[in-house]
Amino acid sequence: MQDDLFGTDVPRPPAPERRPILPAQADAAEAEAEAADLAKAPARRKRSGQVTAITPDDALRALAAALPPRLRLGTSSWSYPGWQGLVWEGEHSETQLSKQGLAVYAQHPLMRTVSIDRSFYRPLTVSEYERYASQVPDDFRFVVKAPSVVTDALVRSEVGRGRQANPVFLSPELARSEFVEPALQGLGHKLGALVFQLSPLPLAQLDRMPLLLDRLRAMLLVQPALTRLAPDGVIAVEVRDPEWLTPDFAAVLRETGATYCLGLHAKMPPLPQQLPLLRALWPGPLVCRWNLNPVHGPYGYEEAERLYTPYDCLQHPDLPTRAELASVVAGVTRRGQNAYVAISNHAEGCAPRTVRALAEAVAAATAAGR
Numbered sequence: 001m002q003d004d005l006f007g008t009d010v011p012r013p014p015a016p017e018r019r020p021i022l023p024a025q026a027d028a029a030e031a032e033a034e035a036a037d038l039a040k041a042p043a044r045r046k047r048s049g050q051v052t053a054i055t056p057d058d059a060l061r062a063l064a065a066a067l068p069p070r071l072r073l074g075t076s077s078w079s080y081p082g083w084q085g086l087v088w089e090g091e092h093s094e095t096q097l098s099k100q101g102l103a104v105y106a107q108h109p110l111m112r113t114v115s116i117d118r119s120f121y122r123p124l125t126v127s128e129y130e131r132y133a134s135q136v137p138d139d140f141r142f143v144v145k146a147p148s149v150v151t152d153a154l155v156r157s158e159v160g161r162g163r164q165a166n167p168v169f170l171s172p173e174l175a176r177s178e179f180v181e182p183a184l185q186g187l188g189h190k191l192g193a194l195v196f197q198l199s200p201l202p203l204a205q206l207d208r209m210p211l212l213l214d215r216l217r218a219m220l221l222v223q224p225a226l227t228r229l230a231p232d233g234v235i236a237v238e239v240r241d242p243e244w245l246t247p248d249f250a251a252v253l254r255e256t257g258a259t260y261c262l263g264l265h266a267k268m269p270p271l272p273q274q275l276p277l278l279r280a281l282w283p284g285p286l287v288c289r290w291n292l293n294p295v296h297g298p299y300g301y302e303e304a305e306r307l308y309t310p311y312d313c314l315q316h317p318d319l320p321t322r323a324e325l326a327s328v329v330a331g332v333t334r335r336g337q338n339a340y341v342a343i344s345n346h347a348e349g350c351a352p353r354t355v356r357a358l359a360e361a362v363a364a365a366t367a368a369g370r
Helices: 058-066 094-105 126-133 172-190 209-221 247-256 271-280 301-308 319-334 351-368
Strands: 071-076 111-116 141-145 154-156 162-165 191-198 234-239 259-264 286-290 339-343
Touching: 058 351, 071 351, 094 111, 111 339, 126 172, 141 172, 141 339, 172 191, 172 209, 191 259, 191 286, 209 234, 209 247, 234 286, 247 259, 247 271, 259 271, 259 319, 271 319, 286 319, 319 339, 319 351, 339 351
Parallel strands: 071 111, 071 339, 111 141, 141 191, 191 234, 234 259, 259 286, 286 339
Antiparallel strands: 154 162
16 A cells, blocks of 8 residues: 555644533434434425425536546435435425435536435345436435444433343344345445444443454354345444454455445544554555534534534534545545545534535546556
8 A cells, every 4th residue: 555545744733622522321312314304494485395406507517527437426315405406405394305305416416426414324125226226326325324233232212221131243144134134135236335434332342442343354254245146345344432443353354355434523533543554455445435524513413403404514523534535535536446535514514515615625636647
């Protein structure tokens, strides 16, 4: 691995002023935006019965054409009314966007992937995945989160708190039957990345990392090969504890044919400190989920949700992360590897605007040969 591929010498400006951190319930709430109608605000005007796409201007089309073909940018879920004028025209409810929004979202020139997050809350069926696949173009690729029943060490209570040990944590059989096989069969060649996002672990388990690595290895080894039905498909592991970021973890991923999901989250070290793991797995695709702005702290999901709703503007632009990620994406794709980047509203306040800003940075880095 050459250092210039993942090298990021971008100077970091002073960190934004930290806001008060709310109690540590937030991680369990991550990605809930698609889970249900939250009725955050009543409609101010009569809503349209049909969701229609925005008409891209020449600048947006030119930007899309300037991006590396192997890059697939997108967001975490799609059912946000605040994206009016950015992704679709008119006012629509979350329920309506949940049903009709994906097909419209996929018409946006920059949106070539999306993270299906609702699969974290309950396993999806083959037919549900097929329905998603039928709504997007042939070159669209999905990023899908594994069910929490497999990836959580603790069973969640109704309010999202871990309460007892999960007996099927990292179960090889459950991971295969409830996640990998249905997603592979339903999405077919439109499958991009299957992400096992391992939630924060209790200290007692973090102290037994060799045992955890053995369990992770056993789970990954029995998963079916993806390439027969999904030539671009990859299994990725995202973590929420820095203790995972070791050569032994990289060895398990390399042995099992999986990759590391670059997790940009306040619980994890900044992007440059995660790059050694990517270097250890090179060559290979890039999978990245940009989740939560560090200004909110490791338990700031609820604070970010409160401040950023309705997710229609950038409120905490993270310019260093944009520049660093753009450099990595340009380097990976220039060397013939795929890159999947899914961005949450909680990264900067509005995922579609972050997608466009990152796309501009990637286009500039690609043109400069960085």
